[in-house]
Amino acid sequence: MTRVLVVDDDPRLQRTLTIALRAHGNEVVTAADGRTAVQSVTEDAPDVVILDLGLPDLDGTEVLRRIRAASVVPVIVLSARHESDDKIEALDLGADDYVTKPFGVEELLARVRAAVRRGGDLGRHLGPVVTDHFVLDFAERRATVEGEDVRLTPTEWRVLEALCREPGHLVQQQDLLRAVWGPSYGRESNYLRVYANQLRRKLEPDPANPRHLLTEPGLGYRFVP
Amino acid sequence: MTRVLVVDDDPRLQRTLTIALRAHGNEVVTAADGRTAVQSVTEDAPDVVILDLGLPDLDGTEVLRRIRAASVVPVIVLSARHESDDKIEALDLGADDYVTKPFGVEELLARVRAAVRRGGDLGRHLGPVVTDHFVLDFAERRATVEGEDVRLTPTEWRVLEALCREPGHLVQQQDLLRAVWGPSYGRESNYLRVYANQLRRKLEPDPANPRHLLTEPGLGYRFVP
DNA sequence: CGGGCCCGTCAAGAACGCGTCAAGAGCCGT
DNA sequence: ACGGCTCTTGACGCGTTCTTGACGGGCCCG
Numbered sequence: 001m002t003r004v005l006v007v008d009d010d011p012r013l014q015r016t017l018t019i020a021l022r023a024h025g026n027e028v029v030t031a032a033d034g035r036t037a038v039q040s041v042t043e044d045a046p047d048v049v050i051l052d053l054g055l056p057d058l059d060g061t062e063v064l065r066r067i068r069a070a071s072v073v074p075v076i077v078l079s080a081r082h083e084s085d086d087k088i089e090a091l092d093l094g095a096d097d098y099v100t101k102p103f104g105v106e107e108l109l110a111r112v113r114a115a116v117r118r119g120g121d122l123g124r125h126l127g128p129v130v131t132d133h134f135v136l137d138f139a140e141r142r143a144t145v146e147g148e149d150v151r152l153t154p155t156e157w158r159v160l161e162a163l164c165r166e167p168g169h170l171v172q173q174q175d176l177l178r179a180v181w182g183p184s185y186g187r188e189s190n191y192l193r194v195y196a197n198q199l200r201r202k203l204e205p206d207p208a209n210p211r212h213l214l215t216e217p218g219l220g221y222r223f224v225p
Numbered sequence: 226m227t228r229v230l231v232v233d234d235d236p237r238l239q240r241t242l243t244i245a246l247r248a249h250g251n252e253v254v255t256a257a258d259g260r261t262a263v264q265s266v267t268e269d270a271p272d273v274v275i276l277d278l279g280l281p282d283l284d285g286t287e288v289l290r291r292i293r294a295a296s297v298v299p300v301i302v303l304s305a306r307h308e309s310d311d312k313i314e315a316l317d318l319g320a321d322d323y324v325t326k327p328f329g330v331e332e333l334l335a336r337v338r339a340a341v342r343r344g345g346d347l348g349r350h351l352g353p354v355v356t357d358h359f360v361l362d363f364a365e366r367r368a369t370v371e372g373e374d375v376r377l378t379p380t381e382w383r384v385l386e387a388l389c390r391e392p393g394h395l396v397q398q399q400d401l402l403r404a405v406w407g408p409s410y411g412r413e414s415n416y417l418r419v420y421a422n423q424l425r426r427k428l429e430p431d432p433a434n435p436r437h438l439l440t441e442p443g444l445g446y447r448f449v450p
Numbered sequence: 451c452g453g454g455c456c457c458g459t460c461a462a463g464a465a466c467g468c469g470t471c472a473a474g475a476g477c478c479g480t
Numbered sequence: 481a482c483g484g485c486t487c488t489t490g491a492c493g494c495g496t497t498c499t500t501g502a503c504g505g506g507c508c509c510g
Contacts, residue, residue: 023322027399140395141441153497154443190500197458208458217456217507291477378486413467415489422469433469442467442496451510458505465498475488480481 002116003027005046007037007063008078009055017050020105021112034058038066039182041073048115050108051095052078064095074115078103129164131212131225134203136160143203150202155180159195163213163223172220196221227341228252230271232262232288233303234281242275245330246337259283263291266298273340275333276320277303289320293407297383299340301333354389356437356450359428361385368428375427380405384420388438388448397445421446 004026008014011032018028029044031037034055041049049067053060060079067075077095097111129136134145138161143150152160162179163171173192177185185191196215200207214222229251233239236257243253254269256262259280266274274292278285285304292300302320322336354361359370363386368375377385387404388396398417402410410416421440425432439447 023320141444155498191498193457193459194499197460200458215457380487416487418468418470419488422471425469440468453508453510455508456506458503460503461501463498463500465496467494467496469494470492471490473488473490476486478483478485480483 002047003029003044004112005029005031005037005040005044005049007031007049007055008052009033016105017108020109024109034063037063041067046073048112049073049075050078050112051075054079076111076115129167129225133205136164145203152202156195156199160199163221168222168224170216170220170222176220192221226250226252227272228254228269229337230254230256230262230265230269230274232256232274232280233277234258241330245334249334259288262288266292266296271298273337274298274300275303275337276300279305297404297407301336301340354392354450358430361389370428377427381420381424385424388446393447393449395441395445395447401445417446
């Protein structure tokens with residue numbers, strides 16, 4: 001089941017697209033303005049985004065820029081204009097495809113399929129992460145420490161997932177915050193400290209001397225298997 | 226061999242579809258009115274239903290509703306009208322696809338294939354599920370707890386079935402809702418909570434401390450034998 | 451030695467999700 | 481038409497999780 005985010009301020013078009021997409025076995029979430037759209041990208045993790053330029057609150061290219069700042073999800077841009085200027089600009093900003101209105105629904109569906117196929121596995125779950133001390137199975141949401149099942153909260157899972165996507169690499173505080181709490185959380189609050197603490201208590205053999213969930217002072221955190 | 230139920234009161238169209246479907250290696254059963262159709266869904270367990278709205282005995286949407294009450298089988302709706310109102314209503318009621326007359330037979334065949342593919346093995350019956358405390362026989366619709374027969378309602382069976390298809394695995398709320406209530410139920414309501422509760426009362430040795438039907442907060446449910 | 455800065459730790463209130471109950475509607479067979 | 485059974489829906493309490501503020505300690509720098 002592929003999840004499609006439809007961003008359009010025209011309720012009729014939104015509805016039409018939603019129905020057509022659902023009829024072809026997709027899951028659909030919608031947004032009517034740019035800010036909601038960006039938020040949905042991070043929170044709902046769609047497999048593909050259909051983005052109408054010309055939203056009420058933000059310039060279309062700005063929305064695209066923000067989506068790209070938050071995710072690499074494929075974006076198909078809709079636009080009323082025929083001029084290729086927009087098209088070029090949109091594609092430069094990272095749109096994956098471009099459809100001008102009016103368009104046939106079938107055409108759009110075909111492009112959605114194509115985009116999803118190309119988009120590959122970024123929305124997909126991580127494989128299990130194994131260390132000498134614990135095992136994390138993201139698909140099943142199962143954590144095992146020394147053979148014992150350990151219960152992790154949803155937010156703890158999201159933090160871990162963001163870290164484990166780049167095993168051994170530094171993840172900056174800002175990126176981590178955005179990945180877990182959404183794009184508007186650029187500024188540090190206690191979040192990371194609290195959850196790093198929590199996770200170390202649950203997973204590390206000696207929480208005071210972490211061996212897997214490491215702090216890079218002033219920068220961010222790093223997960224090493 | 227996929228089994229297709231064709232519901233149409235026009236004998237000519239019925240005949241045309243039957244021939245076309247058989248020619249492509251399908252098994253075909255037919256119904257000419259709504260009541261027969263609903264009965265056939267439960268008795269013949271088709272892999273997909275082609276349903277013409279505008280039947281003599283029942284309103285089209287009513288037929289669809291009843292089919293949905295009995296099964297999650299994919300339904301492709303046929304309609305003479307072009308107005309999208311009907312279309313929207315049908316899809317909201319859980320139709321999986323919608324074809325307006327006139328249509329090409331090839332197109333319909335393609336949609337049948339697509340629906341079956343999406344539907345996957347949902348129509349197939351599960352083998353019996355046995356735990357130390359109860360036995361579930363899905364084929365016979367018979368549940369036994371400590372040797373005593375227990376009555377489960379149709380919806381309870383469907384919830385159990387969706388869970389038992391992936392024993393030991395997490396089934397997300399959204400997937401569960403869709404599997405039981407149809408494709409248009411993406412959003413959480415009380416459904417799952419109510420039925421999880423009901424099932425635990427009927428099946429679990431200690432409903433307050435479930436051992437088989439487990440909650441994964443914020444995510445979904447998991448059945449462990 | 452003193453002062454920031456940043457991180458880890460803790461605790462309390464708010465917000466959320468789940469289990470539970472019960473009332474009402476719809477469908478069925480009698 | 482009536483009564484029973486399901487399904488649907490809202491309300492409520494409770495436990496868990498999230499959020500937020502406060503405090504202390506280590507480290508670097510002046």
